[in-house]
Amino acid sequence: MLAALLCGAVVFPGLFCSFRKILKLRFARWSDADAVCVSERLVSSIHATLATAAGVTVASSCRDVMTDSHWLVTGFVFFGAPYMAYDIFAMYLCHYHTQKVKGRSPADSSHSLQTVRAFLLKDWMLVLHHAALLVIFMPIVLFLRRGLGDFFVGCMFTAEFSTPFLCTGQILIQLGLDNTKLHKINGLIVLLSFFTCRILVFPFMYWRYGLQVGIPLHRVAFHLPLQCNLGNLVVLAPQIYWFYLLLRKANRLYLRQSRQADKDKPRTD
Template identity: 45%
Template sequence: MLALMAAGTAFFPGLFLVSKGTLKCMMGWSEGDAAIISTRLVSSVQAVMASSVGCIIASSCRDVMEDRHWLTDTYILFATPYFAYDIYAMFLCYWHKLQVKGHEEEGGRRWTGAAVGGYLRREMLMVLHHVFMVAFCFPASLLWRQGKGDFFQGVLFLAELSTPFVCLGKVLIQYKQQHTLLHKVNGCLVLLTFFSCRVLLFPYLYYAYSRYASIPVYSVPLVAPWQCNLGAALLWPLQLYWFTLICRGALRQFPRSHSPPPTFKADCMTPSNGCRSHQEDGL
């Protein structure tokens, strides 16, 4: 258990440092650009790993409650440190963005305190989401479910499928490529994957259990563990909110497809999911 968590604690920051160093040395990028792209790379790698694990687990469990798969607990332990790392990575991106904009103030402590305060105000929902994943979802997934429902845990991993597309969209915006065909195709993929893997996620989980238990869907909350209902009640509205913002960003883009490309804020800080605010995912 501790070995897997230690491996995750070393892997995600280590991948970030290696990626940042490589981009600085081989591409000649600045510290800020290398850090931002590296954060998005790590987020995408974690998302691909989680989605792959989720697909393997969900396809292997025939009995949605009783079947077990060794990858379930293994990946929970390995990936949990990612959320703690990602909070810091998101702040690092925000820090570099402020430096680029010339918002430094005299006095190191004053500047750091202002940056932390601004970061928390800007990304409060994402930070709370990550804290909730560690403080609540980790014990709920590893301990409270008592070895039941690996299928449902696998489906939850699939929520990360949209994160690589969100990260790619932010990279394209950062480099002023939002007028390209790649950006438009990627935007469609963001909408499709976010809607299918995040918005429809929790209704599908309740539907799957209703089929298993042969009860109406509306009765599932009455028999499901309180941890499941609480998690769904807190996480699903966030997905709906972020999806609404993504749709608004898409609507702002497509009517202007024949006009000169607008100027977008390539602000750092999605999905997952570090450095990918769903609040500004203009596809």
């Protein structure tokens, strides 16, 4: 598995650097912030696509949700672990260059503890999410499960399904295409995919477990150890919060576009 770890450590930073250079060459007028942020989102989309494919493969291959195993679980955890560390740094670079473009830091300013602190305060939930996957989720999957529950790990992988659409929406906004029909359609897909793969996936996993052991869905939580329910709750809670933020953002966009449409209507009086 060391090969998978090294492969991930090379692939994701390598893709980021390659995208950054290509975008700067292809779009000469783009700022460093544009190139860095789009590159980070493209790499995130690639990782999410690979994670979703791995998750679907694992989940669909496990008939017994507790004892069936699949080699992709361990392999992809090792391969994806470097991505979490890389993405924290890539998000920091995006924040750093964006602040320079906005004029909130001098153009010749260097990286500093103050810059890092501002980034951590702004994106603390995402940083905490990535760090938790490295420090908590990875050891549990690799060492503490005793080879059980690959089906559930596969389902967790599929939570990344919404990420490419989230990244696409951010890129469209960055390109000034936030008022287009494409952005509206993508926004709808974001809400549906996020709700399905990051929230509904939890009752789905409980249902599959209950189906196997012969108990109804509403009794599954009482049949599982307390630490399993608490662990799921800890993972589910930020997903619900982020979905709430997505709904608020979608509502603001709808209201803004409605007001703009009203202004553009010809007056008849």
